[in-house]
Amino acid sequence: MDFEKLEVWKRACRISVEIYQTLRELKDFGFKDQITRSSLSVASNISEGMVRPTANDKIRFLHIANGSCAELRTQAYIGITIGYIPEDVGRKWVRETKEISAMLMGLVKKLRD
Template sequence: MNFEKLEVWKRSARLSAQIYKITADLRDYGFRDQLTRAGLSVPSNIAEGMTRDSNKEKRRFLDIARSSLSEALTQIYIGIEIGYINNDTGREWVIESKELHAMINSLKNSIATE
């Protein structure tokens, strides 16, 4: 399967890019690094998983992508709470993260278990 055609990959890559752009000037390097790494992990693991030969591996990488998304979502909530992330942007990212979570689940469920 060509991961580049997957809407979940496109949207997660877009979210990751937005996270990088919006947090570029954040001086808390530890927070920024953790959030950008978690965000980058989502489309990266979708891509890696969808190029694996076995369905078991595909599903495993989608699990990792989903876990990274949950990590990023947690950091987004914290970033909003401590004033690092603007409320409107944060709410958009929360909504997008929840939709991506459902999309990853759906994709994973569409892949037969071995």
């Protein structure tokens, strides 16, 4: 399965780019590093998993991507609360990470079947 054709991978890449662009000027480098790394991890683990030879390998990496997605969602909530992320933007990221997670779990189900 070609990961570049997966809508979930495309959406994970888009949110990562948006996070980088939105937080470009943020001076809290620890927070910025953590949230950008977790966003990169989602798309990266999808791509790494989908090139693995077995369904179990693919599923393992999709679960890792889902964990990174949950981490990203947590950081969005915190970023909103501490004023680093505008509330409307952060809420959009929260919704998007929930949808990406659901898509990841749908792909896991498909691979198991």
